[in-house]
Amino acid sequence: xxxxxxxxxxxxxxxLYAQDCNFTxxxxxxxxxEGTTLEFANIYINELSQGCVSDSLGYFFLDNLCxxxxxxxxxxxxxxxxxFYLELTKDTFLTVDLNHNDQVLDDxxxxxxxxxxxxxxxxxxxxxxxxxNALTKLADLTAEIPGVSSLKTGYGxxxxxxxxxxxxxxxxxNNGVPLAGQKWGTDHAPEIDPLAASSLNVIKGASALEHIxxxxxxxxxxxxxxNTTDPHLHGFxxxxxxxxGRGHSxxxxxxxxxxxxxxxxxxxxxKGGDKSAPxxxxxxxxxxxxxxxxxxxxxxxxxxxxxxxxxxxxxxxxILRGAHISNTTDxxxxxxxxxxxxxxxxxxxxxxxxxxxxxxxxxxxxxxFSDNYKNTLKISAAIQFNQRKEYDIRRGNRTSKPTMDLDxxxxxxxxxxxxxxxxxxxxxSGVQNLxxxxxxxxxxxxxxIIPNHISNEVGLxxxxxxxxxxxxxxxxxxSDYAFYDVKYITREVPRYFIDTIQNFINVSxxxxxxxxxxxxxxxxxxxxAASRAPAINELYSYGxxxxxxxxxxxxxxxxxxxSLKTSATFRTESNKFxxxxxxxxxxxxxxxxxxxPQLDIVATxxxxxxxxxxxxxxxxxxxxxxxxxxxxxxxxTSNLSASLIKGYELNVARxxxxxxxxxxxxxxxxxNKKEVYIFGLKFDDIxxxxxxxxxxxxxxxxxxxxYLPAPDAYFLLNTDFALERKLNKVNxxxxxxxxxLLNTEYRDYLNxxxxxxxxxxxxxxxxxxxxx
Amino acid sequence: xxxxxxxxxxxxFLAITCFTSCSNDDEVIAPVEEEVIxxxxxxxxxxxxxxxxxxxDFLDADGEGGLDGISTVTGTLNSGTVYDGTLTFAxxxxxxxxxEEINEEKEEHQVFFQSTVAGMxxxxxxxxxxxxxxxxxxxxxxxxxGTGTLTITLRHEPTKDADGVSSxxxxxxxxxTDIEVIFxxxxx
Numbered sequence: 001x002x003x004x005x006x007x008x009x010x011x012x013x014x015x016l017y018a019q020d021c022n023f024t025x026x027x028x029x030x031x032x033x034e035g036t037t038l039e040f041a042n043i044y045i046n047e048l049s050q051g052c053v054s055d056s057l058g059y060f061f062l063d064n065l066c067x068x069x070x071x072x073x074x075x076x077x078x079x080x081x082x083x084f085y086l087e088l089t090k091d092t093f094l095t096v097d098l099n100h101n102d103q104v105l106d107d108x109x110x111x112x113x114x115x116x117x118x119x120x121x122x123x124x125x126x127x128x129x130x131x132x133n134a135l136t137k138l139a140d141l142t143a144e145i146p147g148v149s150s151l152k153t154g155y156g157x158x159x160x161x162x163x164x165x166x167x168x169x170x171x172x173x174n175n176g177v178p179l180a181g182q183k184w185g186t187d188h189a190p191e192i193d194p195l196a197a198s199s200l201n202v203i204k205g206a207s208a209l210e211h212i213x214x215x216x217x218x219x220x221x222x223x224x225x226x227n228t229t230d231p232h233l234h235g236f237x238x239x240x241x242x243x244x245g246r247g248h249s250x251x252x253x254x255x256x257x258x259x260x261x262x263x264x265x266x267x268x269x270x271k272g273g274d275k276s277a278p279x280x281x282x283x284x285x286x287x288x289x290x291x292x293x294x295x296x297x298x299x300x301x302x303x304x305x306x307x308x309x310x311x312x313x314x315x316x317x318x319i320l321r322g323a324h325i326s327n328t329t330d331x332x333x334x335x336x337x338x339x340x341x342x343x344x345x346x347x348x349x350x351x352x353x354x355x356x357x358x359x360x361x362x363x364x365x366x367x368x369f370s371d372n373y374k375n376t377l378k379i380s381a382a383i384q385f386n387q388r389k390e391y392d393i394r395r396g397n398r399t400s401k402p403t404m405d406l407d408x409x410x411x412x413x414x415x416x417x418x419x420x421x422x423x424x425x426x427x428x429s430g431v432q433n434l435x436x437x438x439x440x441x442x443x444x445x446x447x448x449i450i451p452n453h454i455s456n457e458v459g460l461x462x463x464x465x466x467x468x469x470x471x472x473x474x475x476x477x478x479s480d481y482a483f484y485d486v487k488y489i490t491r492e493v494p495r496y497f498i499d500t501i502q503n504f505i506n507v508s509x510x511x512x513x514x515x516x517x518x519x520x521x522x523x524x525x526x527x528x529a530a531s532r533a534p535a536i537n538e539l540y541s542y543g544x545x546x547x548x549x550x551x552x553x554x555x556x557x558x559x560x561x562x563s564l565k566t567s568a569t570f571r572t573e574s575n576k577f578x579x580x581x582x583x584x585x586x587x588x589x590x591x592x593x594x595x596x597p598q599l600d601i602v603a604t605x606x607x608x609x610x611x612x613x614x615x616x617x618x619x620x621x622x623x624x625x626x627x628x629x630x631x632x633x634x635x636x637t638s639n640l641s642a643s644l645i646k647g648y649e650l651n652v653a654r655x656x657x658x659x660x661x662x663x664x665x666x667x668x669x670x671x672n673k674k675e676v677y678i679f680g681l682k683f684d685d686i687x688x689x690x691x692x693x694x695x696x697x698x699x700x701x702x703x704x705x706x707y708l709p710a711p712d713a714y715f716l717l718n719t720d721f722a723l724e725r726k727l728n729k730v731n732x733x734x735x736x737x738x739x740x741l742l743n744t745e746y747r748d749y750l751n752x753x754x755x756x757x758x759x760x761x762x763x764x765x766x767x768x769x770x771x772x
Numbered sequence: 773x774x775x776x777x778x779x780x781x782x783x784x785f786l787a788i789t790c791f792t793s794c795s796n797d798d799e800v801i802a803p804v805e806e807e808v809i810x811x812x813x814x815x816x817x818x819x820x821x822x823x824x825x826x827x828x829d830f831l832d833a834d835g836e837g838g839l840d841g842i843s844t845v846t847g848t849l850n851s852g853t854v855y856d857g858t859l860t861f862a863x864x865x866x867x868x869x870x871x872e873e874i875n876e877e878k879e880e881h882q883v884f885f886q887s888t889v890a891g892m893x894x895x896x897x898x899x900x901x902x903x904x905x906x907x908x909x910x911x912x913x914x915x916x917x918g919t920g921t922l923t924i925t926l927r928h929e930p931t932k933d934a935d936g937v938s939s940x941x942x943x944x945x946x947x948x949t950d951i952e953v954i955f956x957x958x959x960x
Binding site: 324325326327329330333341342393394395396398440442443444445446447448489491492493494495544551605606 | 803804805806807809810811812830832833834835836838839841865873874876877880925928929931946947948949950951952953
């Protein structure tokens with residue numbers, strides 16, 4: 001028996017005359033992933049501020065509608081909202097596929113087979129989460145995903161670590177373009193503004209062969225989606241304020257489109273001052289940032305599409321003054337301090353030396369060809385220009401002169417072909433090239449830490465995907481050739497340039513087996529072998545690195561890293577009561593390159609120097625990522641996640657440094673998508689959550705491996721909320737959070753500035769966003 | 773035919789992009805290392821016998837990194853003697869005297885002398901515009917015969933008004949160490 005929930009509308013008085021207001025919109029809501037119908041979905045007409053709810057079979061019905069143009073929003077617990085634009089001229093029936101966002105853990109969307117033809121599992125951070133955390137850096141956002149952490153240098157600089165791999169091993173792609181930034185060290189953060197992205201996706205698996213650059217340590221994809229066909233201008237404008245550092249963020253997005261062409265424009269501006277630890281200000285930790293991006297798509301003809309993408313990222317970051325040291329005596333003195341040197345009682349927005357000025361600009365053109373869906377071809381070309389200036393405390397009025405002034409220009413090109421050979425056999429192949437030229441401004445008066453050079457990488461790949469019943473197999477191959485032409489400066493006096501050429505060939509392979517167990521669960525096994533050529537900074541670094549307070553020395557004799565990683569994932573699809581995902585991995589890397597603190601004495605005129613050298617070790621890294629979600633009642637859910645990781649050097653049986661500590665997270669969340677009245681105001685979507693995180697001590701790291709033993713374990717309590725009001729044509733979201741609610745004093749092993757100062761104290765964030 | 777032209781186009785595109793390596797032959801001039809200090813020389817001249825000169829010399833010819841620095845002591849320190857001390861710094865790579873630069877910024881610099889030789893003391897003989905000591909000029913007084921070490925430290929941006937700093941105690945000084953050299957000392 002079909003019971004229809006009929007929603008009657010009060011006809012707006014403005015539309016009373018001259019029109020027949022007797023049209024209907026009806027339809028059915030279907031869960032895209034499982035093919036089941038969805039009851040209790042909300043169907044909402046934005047223009048009329050009215051809506052209805054789908055019945056037990058997913059049907060809905062709206063009547064007495066005037067002919068007009070309407071924007072519909074369809075929402076359901078656990079699904080991403082769907083937005084429609086409709087020109088109502090007759091009775092209309094809609095079948096709405098809602099994308100179930102398979103939430104394991106708050107806001108972490110797991111994209112399975114349904115959305116991507118990549119067999120490896122991706123984890124994703126949604127646009128809403130990115131926007132609600134507008135003042136959070138890329139690496140700290142992705143650190144929400146179990147198995148991903150962030151390696152920090154102070155408070156404004158962080159780099160992602162994926163299952164123990166960081167730095168040059170992690171590949172970051174901005175709208176498909178490998179980020180050709182200046183990742184010379186841990187104090188060089190990826191030059192990305194997350195606010196421009198529509199989602200951040202992470203592939204933790206064995207090796208992602210489709211991309212040029214490192215593919216042995218995981219991939220972060222900065223996605224910029226644009227699938228609007230709405231001819232009206234839509235978007236959002238948002239503002240956030242945080243108390244710690246008195247940071248402000250303004251961001252906006254505009255999009256518009258039709259069947260022929262569409263665009264998406266984003267822009268953001270951020271500014272913050274000195275952050276504070278529970279007991280003192282962290283002087284000179286302010287930052288400012290201004291960014292913009294534009295994505296434009298145009299259909300050229302029935303076979304060809306084009307896309308233009310441009311983005312600009314500009315920032316200035318202050319480095320904690322008290323972390324600026326020059327020898328181990330200074331370091332020892334800094335260790336013993338309750339409060340770092342140069343701590344002041346006054347808050348300030350001022351950014352003095354040591355500081356960094358970074359600009360990154362990207363432009364990309366893509367042509368897409370598709371021939372009756374059997375063949376698709378994608379041709380892309382992109383240029384990137386990166387400028388980095390670092391300022392230090394210097395003698396003789398030189399503080400205003402950079403100690404490092406490096407430009408990087410790069411060109412990327414790619415051709416990808418996908419062929420659907422039979423219904424269950426797909427072949428993807430492609431060829432890529434990435435050329436970069438790096439040039440120092442030698443008027444700094446300091447020996448450059450990175451030499452002038454040109455690098456050229458060419459790679460090709462082929463991936464075969466075969467589906468057999470409930471099984472899905474992927475077999476891939478990739479080969480890369482890297483060429484470096486380096487002009488380095490001799491380390492002996494008198495100094496002169498030496499021109500040297502190095503070549504590397506890397507080969508990678510991947511096998512993935514994906515299978516469905518029962519109706520709801522998935523098992524994924526991936527085995528990947530990959531090799532990576534040593535990067536320029538690992539080979540040639542030579543000089544004082546300000547942010548990490550040490551002298552860094554590369555090794556020209558380094559060999560390519562060779563990795564073999566096996567990763568197995570078991571995931572239950574969400575059901576009424578729970579969902580969970582367990583991922584175990586084991587990675588063996590030969591010639592693993594890492595920066596090792598040299599604890600034996602090096603005598604210089606500055607006394608004993610903190611010296612770090614790039615060395616190679618054979619290592620094993622293994623771990624387990626676990627995440628789960630329990631639906632306690634209709635409105636309450638709880639998430640529990642854990643990341644366990646261990647790594648050691650073979651032969652010497654020493655623990656591997658710079659690995660994340662084991663950590664655990666438990667949260668309790670209340671959400672209500674129905675109308676609720678608070679202080680007489682109607683809200684349509686309410687979320688509130690409390691979260692506790694526990695980070696264990698890296699107890700194996702002792703003074704023989706580092707200048708200081710690893711800091712103690714710590715527990716943090718965080719909370720956040722979001723309220724949404726749906727008004728006529730706009731949707732207002734109020735959001736906020738409190739991090740480190742207990743104002744706990746702690747230091748984190750993965751923060752290089754743990755030698756000098758505590759981590760951040762309590763922070764309140766409040767924000768407002770208007771979606772239109 | 774269409775796919776053929778596509779192939780041609782793709783190949784051309786690749787050929788252009790793969791081999792447009794820019795040349796690396798730009799004229800480059802080796803950077804001038806302005807800020808490096810490679811040599812510190814502490815000269816002591818006896819107030820009573822101007823021929824009694826002792827020179828403590830630390831030289832790290834290739835700057836930081838690379839080869840270790842070498843410290844040498846010439847001359848004999850006599851017991852119970854008062855010496856006038858002068859400290860000079862140089863960048864031997866660029867052939868530049870750094871002492872003058874430090875003298876111009878003396879409010880931002882201070883030298884600390886730490887001696888482990890019993891009875892040997894070193895007092896400041898100069899001051900900056902705030903009447904705080906600098907240490908480019910000093911007075912060294914020896915006590916009885918003995919051996920030990922002398923550590924000379926030059927700090928940039930120390931907190932000169934912190935407790936004990938103006939009397940030569942380095943403990944609360946902070947700042948960055950520009951120089952830290954250690955010499956073996958024998959008083960005869």
